[in-house]
Amino acid sequence: MSNSRRLLVATLKFAARPLPAGMRNWARQIVETRMMSRFPDRAILLQALFPALRQTSALSKNAKVLWIGCRPYTVLYYSLIEQDGAESWSIDIDPDMQPFGRPGRHITGDMLELHHLFPTTYFDAVLCNGVLGYGVDTPTDQLKAFEALATVTKPDGWLLVGWDTDQTADPLKSGLAERWFQHAPLPGLAARSxxxxxxxxxxTYRRLHEGLTR
Structure with missing residues (x-):
């Protein structure tokens, strides 16, 4: 690991610690600035997708939101999700990622088993970034993943899926989600960024009502 990467990880871990609000915000601003300058996908997430989600009911007061796939930098996201009073949860299959989940509302588990871990239609929004192609790899498992996502997402609820073209086939072209979700734009954005x-x-997708297909 390079020295710059060690510094970034150390800063992220520092930002995850219980700190006074002023210091926590200062640490978050430093990390966000560094992330957005080095990782354009994080910039889009922070500057475009989160604000657009905030214009819907997805992140509104009392909404329940699930973040799937935890890493050191995801500690920044929970406060953004909860900014208007939403309740965030997190899940990752790797127990070593538990420190980077939502404190008090993190589950170590397999996203393919979401229907066993959460009540049916529990979440107003599910945000799944960097999991397809990074552990959920085969078309069979990806189909199971979308079915599991559908089980815990409320009708008309939002689903955000982030994936990489060099790691997995296009889930939209494969039709993996169409039984349960409609590809749908957020306010001011296309359905695909x-x-x-x-x-x-x-x-971005909207959950279809039970019994409906696109």
Missing amino acids: VVDGCTHVYD
């Missing part, structure tokens, strides 16, 4: 400067793509 292709990130310039990297292979990352974000797709």
